[in-house]
Amino acid sequence: MYFSASDFSILSGRYILLDNDFLGEIFKDKNILESIVKKFPTSYLTIDEFNKFEFLREVFLPSQITLKEEFISQESIFFPSEFHHETLKKIYTNGLIISQIYAHQSASKGIKGWGTVDLLLAGRLMMSHQNSALITGNRRHFLSCVFDTVGLININKGDETIQVFSILVFNKSRFDEKYKELSVLA
Amino acid sequence: MPSISRSKENLPFAPEYSNTIANFRVADGPSISKSIERMKKIIEENERIEKDFKEKFNTE
Numbered sequence: 001m002y003f004s005a006s007d008f009s010i011l012s013g014r015y016i017l018l019d020n021d022f023l024g025e026i027f028k029d030k031n032i033l034e035s036i037v038k039k040f041p042t043s044y045l046t047i048d049e050f051n052k053f054e055f056l057r058e059v060f061l062p063s064q065i066t067l068k069e070e071f072i073s074q075e076s077i078f079f080p081s082e083f084h085h086e087t088l089k090k091i092y093t094n095g096l097i098i099s100q101i102y103a104h105q106s107a108s109k110g111i112k113g114w115g116t117v118d119l120l121l122a123g124r125l126m127m128s129h130q131n132s133a134l135i136t137g138n139r140r141h142f143l144s145c146v147f148d149t150v151g152l153i154n155i156n157k158g159d160e161t162i163q164v165f166s167i168l169v170f171n172k173s174r175f176d177e178k179y180k181e182l183s184v185l186a
Numbered sequence: 187m188p189s190i191s192r193s194k195e196n197l198p199f200a201p202e203y204s205n206t207i208a209n210f211r212v213a214d215g216p217s218i219s220k221s222i223e224r225m226k227k228i229i230e231e232n233e234r235i236e237k238d239f240k241e242k243f244n245t246e
Contacts, residue, residue, distance in 0.1 A: 028233075030226045037222060063235055071228045076221040090202035097201060127204045179201065 001035050005151030005167065008040075011133055014169075015046040015079060017121065019136035020054040022165050023047065025155060027055075027071060032155065037077060043133075044079040047072055048124060050117045081124070095123030098146060101178045104185070105145045114141060122147075122170075129170035139166040146175045 018026070026033045036045070047055075052072060059065045072078055099119050103112065118141040125132050125147075135153065136142060151167035 027229065030229050033225055033229070034222060037218065061235060061239060064232060067228050067232050067235070071225055074221040074225055076217040077225065087204070090204060093200075093202050127202055129203070175201075 001032055001156070002154040003039060003151065004154070008151060010150055010169070011040060011167070012042040013131065015044045015081075015128065015132045016040060016167075017046050017048050017081070017125065017132060017134045018051065018078075019121065019134060019138065020051045020117075021137040022135045022153075023051060023055050023072070025137075025163075025165075027068065029155075036153075045077060046079045046081055046132075048081045048121055049083045050120050054117055087127070090127045091120055091123040093123070094126040095119040097179070098122045098126065100182060101145060101175070102143050104182055105143060105178065118142065125168070125170045126172075126175065129172050132170070134168045135165050136168065137163060137165045139168070142166075142168055145178050146171055148174075 026036060055072060056065065056068055059068060096119075099114060102114055106112065118138065121134065122142060125134055133150065134142065134147075139149070147168045148171045149166050150169050153165040153167065155163045155165065157163055
């Protein structure tokens with residue numbers, strides 16, 4: 001497991017949301033679990049409720065559900081995310097705006113079909129842009145028109161392949177530019 | 187509020203931000219270590235369950 005970034009101090013004091021793919025890696029590998037906790041001692045590893053849903057769904061064996069529930073319930077390691085009505089309204093609103101920006105920015109490339117959970121996660125990152133970040137293996141689901149990469153995590157899969165996870169933060173000034181561009185279309 | 191030109195008058199939606207920082211309790215060293223040890227055991231238990239399942243049903 002290899003971390004790279006120009007400066008990890010930007011993540012200090014931030015809530016680092018774990019996308020479902022990275023959470024799945026932690027659940028499979030003790031070394032990754034220990035490394036990620038030690039790497040960010042001044043940050044708060046956070047599991048969004050929507051990621052929790054993804055992590056727990058479609059588990060075939062009942063005994064695995066129990067293990068997964070206990071795994072993500074370790075409050076010393078994972079901080080809960082805000083999940084009340086007013087917060088969800090903001091996340092929903094932001095996610096919808098981001099989907100419009102994505103559609104506008106990607107129209108010429110013919111890219112579409114971003115996942116609902118990814119958009120809602122993007123909406124949460126936007127809402128709490130000053131104190132949040134995301135670790136995800138799906139960089140292309142969080143477009144560079146509004147998200148900056150501040151670090152990378154490379155995981156050796158043991159079969160001569162390396163899986164790359166990106167550490168992202170919401171770029172508010174670039175969002176404002178793209179949002180203004182949308183207004184021209186109105 | 188963000189410094190953008192559009193407002194709720196001419197938009198279906200306007201960006202929503204929050205300055206709320208949840209006041210979570212920060213765990214101390216011993217409780218983190220204890221949780222990590224428990225989580226490692228969960229990972230091992232999950233590996234065992236998956237291995238048993240694959241052997242029992244001959245799946246990959």
